[in-house]
Amino acid sequence: MTEVLLGAYVFILAIIVGFEVIGRVPAMLHTPLMSGTNAIHGVVLVGAIVVAGQAHTFTTRILGFVAVVLGSLNVFGGFVVTDRMLEMFRPRHRERP
Amino acid sequence: MTTAIGIAYLVASLLFILGLRMLSSPVTARNGNRVAAVGMTIALGATFFQKDLSNYGLIAGAIVVGAVIGVGSARQVKMTAMPQMVAIFNGMGGGAAALVSALEFVHQTTGHATIQTSQAATIALGAAIGSISFAGSIVAFVKLQELITSSAFQFRWTKFANGLIFLALIALGGAITAGSTSRLVLGVLLGLALLLGLVLVFPIGGADMPVVIALMNSLTGLAAALTGFVLNNELLIVGGALVGASGTLLTLLMAKAMNRPVTNVLFGGFGATLSVEASLPPGVTIREISVGDAAVLMSYSHRVVIVPGYGLAVAQAQHQVRELADLLNDRGVQVKYAIHPVAGRMPGHMNVLLAEADVPYSQVYEMDAINGEFPSTDVVLVVGANDITNPGARDDPGSAIYGMPILNVDFAANIIVLKRSMRPGFAGIDNPLYYNPKTSMLFGDARDSLQRLVAAVKSQPGATSQFGQDKKPLAISR
Numbered sequence: 001m002t003e004v005l006l007g008a009y010v011f012i013l014a015i016i017v018g019f020e021v022i023g024r025v026p027a028m029l030h031t032p033l034m035s036g037t038n039a040i041h042g043v044v045l046v047g048a049i050v051v052a053g054q055a056h057t058f059t060t061r062i063l064g065f066v067a068v069v070l071g072s073l074n075v076f077g078g079f080v081v082t083d084r085m086l087e088m089f090r091p092r093h094r095e096r097p
Numbered sequence: 098m099t100t101a102i103g104i105a106y107l108v109a110s111l112l113f114i115l116g117l118r119m120l121s122s123p124v125t126a127r128n129g130n131r132v133a134a135v136g137m138t139i140a141l142g143a144t145f146f147q148k149d150l151s152n153y154g155l156i157a158g159a160i161v162v163g164a165v166i167g168v169g170s171a172r173q174v175k176m177t178a179m180p181q182m183v184a185i186f187n188g189m190g191g192g193a194a195a196l197v198s199a200l201e202f203v204h205q206t207t208g209h210a211t212i213q214t215s216q217a218a219t220i221a222l223g224a225a226i227g228s229i230s231f232a233g234s235i236v237a238f239v240k241l242q243e244l245i246t247s248s249a250f251q252f253r254w255t256k257f258a259n260g261l262i263f264l265a266l267i268a269l270g271g272a273i274t275a276g277s278t279s280r281l282v283l284g285v286l287l288g289l290a291l292l293l294g295l296v297l298v299f300p301i302g303g304a305d306m307p308v309v310i311a312l313m314n315s316l317t318g319l320a321a322a323l324t325g326f327v328l329n330n331e332l333l334i335v336g337g338a339l340v341g342a343s344g345t346l347l348t349l350l351m352a353k354a355m356n357r358p359v360t361n362v363l364f365g366g367f368g369a370t371l372s373v374e375a376s377l378p379p380g381v382t383i384r385e386i387s388v389g390d391a392a393v394l395m396s397y398s399h400r401v402v403i404v405p406g407y408g409l410a411v412a413q414a415q416h417q418v419r420e421l422a423d424l425l426n427d428r429g430v431q432v433k434y435a436i437h438p439v440a441g442r443m444p445g446h447m448n449v450l451l452a453e454a455d456v457p458y459s460q461v462y463e464m465d466a467i468n469g470e471f472p473s474t475d476v477v478l479v480v481g482a483n484d485i486t487n488p489g490a491r492d493d494p495g496s497a498i499y500g501m502p503i504l505n506v507d508f509a510a511n512i513i514v515l516k517r518s519m520r521p522g523f524a525g526i527d528n529p530l531y532y533n534p535k536t537s538m539l540f541g542d543a544r545d546s547l548q549r550l551v552a553a554v555k556s557q558p559g560a561t562s563q564f565g566q567d568k569k570p571l572a573i574s575r
Contacts, residue, residue: 018342072163
């Protein structure tokens with residue numbers, strides 16, 4: 001039970017931190033924000049690795065494999081796409097007067 | 098979990114938060130994303146040192162497969178196709194979360210007749226939410242990619258079916274929470290949740306996609322956090338909760354920008370009951386304008402405001418729009434861009450396109466900042482935007498989008514609308530702006546029209562402003 005309670009503490013505090021931090025992001029950056037957070041929930045890949053690593057039957061191995069592929073797509077695709085987007089938001093060199 | 102791995106996860110959590118914080122300014126945003134990526138790398142590396150892990154080859158192979166496909170498609174996708182890309186990656190995360198929950202259920206019930214109640218409840222919830230997000234995101238992707246119609250529609254039995262599936266999900270989740278270790282029950286739960294995601298997003302029209310994408314983002318975050326509870330992994334809880342919070346915030350922002358509650362977006366079948374054929378009210382005429390006239394009008398204006406919409410993305414005309422703006426600017430015309438919060442198909446969609454075309458931030462204005470300036474604007478150039486400029490939302494209580502804040506483009510002296518045809522917008526709603534006597538239509542592909550406008554403006558003599566600062570808005574002579 002204490003594990004669950006500890007988890008709840010972490011969950012609630014992280015939500016509050018999330019609202020505080022993200023509330024500051026200007027509308028201009030909403031797409032990269034969504035794409036960036038998208039990549040961050042790819043952290044579920046950690047969970048996928050754990051469950052794939054404890055699979056002992058053929059079926060669970062296959063499902064574990066699929067879970068890791070999906071999580072990996074999410075992480076790698078998410079970060080690269082966000083980086084491409086943000087590359088365009090670099091400070092302007094030729095800001096017009 | 099050993100202490101070293103725990104510390105690595107703690108560092109990763111902090112890097113996620115720091116990375117998100119750096120996303121709040123265009124100057125630091127790119128490095129912010131990289132900081133978060135470093136956190137992810139640390140987390141993944143540490144995970145391989147967990148005890149009782151086997152199948153290393155299988156896991157490494159799966160990561161490589163995902164990385165190759167993920168990086169490959171992320172590199173190739175065009176900026177205009179970004180909404181569907183974000184949607185599909187989001188769905189992958191949701192699917193992974195659902196599978197993690199399901200596999201942990203199998204793991205915990207293998208050789209045991211019982212499962213801890215709190216574990217069972219979280220597993221059921223995580224599996225359901227992850228599946229809904231997976232199916233919903235894929236439908237969103239398919240709609241945005243225009244593989245199926247992106248218009249809104251509604252079956253008579255949609256709400257009833259949704260309700261029924263929802264109740265069945267609660268019953269199955271309840272059974273698992275109550276201690277059922279049946280894999281069949283979990284399998285049916287997964288299947289029904291997939292179905293719910295499908296029927297939930299399928300009827301939603303393209304114009305409401307910003308809300309849908311933000312919501313799916315939030316759901317995947319929540320599902321990831323739930324797997325953290327199941328696996329007793331605080332990093333997953335932090336990562337998931339951060340995304341859940343951000344997705345929720347964006348969902349509410351988008352719904353507010355349309356002045357409709359989220360439930361109305363999800364279940365409203367918005368615009369579905371309206372006829373798709375635009376019928377002109379009797380006694381009104383549509384005015385067309387030639388490229389040459391439009392170019393003259395803008396070249397000799399003092400203030401021009403450009404209003405981009407989804408049509409700009411479809412026509413991939415962001416570079417042409419900037420070229421036109423630069424030319425006008427060189428002639429002494431003041432050019433601004435007006436961005437509606439729900440323009441396009443995801444939050445901030447137009448800003449990404451304008452950034453790709455290197456439009457200076459100082460020319461880009463949000464709705465509230467620019468709405469007061471339309472009365473003193475000579476020409477508004479509407480590029481592929483429809484509903485967000487519909488004065489019916491402001492003036493006509495009978496309009497389906499009545500109450501949605503709009504850009505008050507009809508307050509300007511002249512309005513030029515670049516539009517493919519007289520087809521109504523994605524919400525399927527008639528736009529009285531087009532019958533406004535001050536409005537003239539320039540039909541054709543937005544990119545093509547803009548290219549011709551650029552050429553026509555170039556051919557105008559005199560490159561600096563011929564007018565004093567106190568010039569009144571021009572009235573078009575017909």
